[in-house]
Amino acid sequence: MQMPLHTPRLEVRDWRVTDAEAALQIYGAQEVAHWLTPAMNRVADVPAMRGVLQAWHEAQPNLVRPSGRWAIERRSDAEVVGGLVIRLLPPYEEDLEIGWQLRPDAWGHGYATEAGAALIRWAFEQGIDELFAVARPRNERAAAMARRLGMEWVGETGKYYDMRLEVYRIRPADLPGPPVRSG
Secondary structure, eight states, rough: OOSSOOOOEEEEEEEEEEGGGHHHHHOOOOOHHHHOOOOOOOOOOOHHHHEEEEEHHHHHSSSSSTOOOEEEEETTTTEEEEEEEEEEEETOOOOOOEEEOOOOOGGTHHHHHHHHHHHHHHHHHTTTTOOEEEEOOTTTHHHEEEETOEEEEEEEEEEEEESSEEEEEEGGGGGSSSOOOOO
């Protein structure tokens, strides 16, 4: 499966610098930025968001699959409703993290679950054997999302991002449907 990924309602695709206004509705929202790991201030304005997207766009071709950052676009109206990321977790850069962020008015529609499940399946098709998600304690939305994706809670740690985090994990055998080959 190649990018973009298509689900019944969504397309997971590379970010474009022209997505700055839509991305600002995600990364500029305090209720999203408050929970981000690593800790990040909310993006202040469209020019700053444009700069962030430019950096992501330039880095994308140099990342080793399945790492990357992608926009979640609603297919019905081509509206960007969120973002996904797969990246190496610090400090040892051995574990791969999946993360999701949605703009607040897109919460509760199942977009993160639909896009996240497609990205997880695609990541396993790239040959990896597990993915992790980390969430700040009390981030009940992120914990519930990880469980909806089929991720299992494996404990808490202070290992990542110099903060105490809850850790969730998923492996190919945890996915519903036909098995996914890894490695």
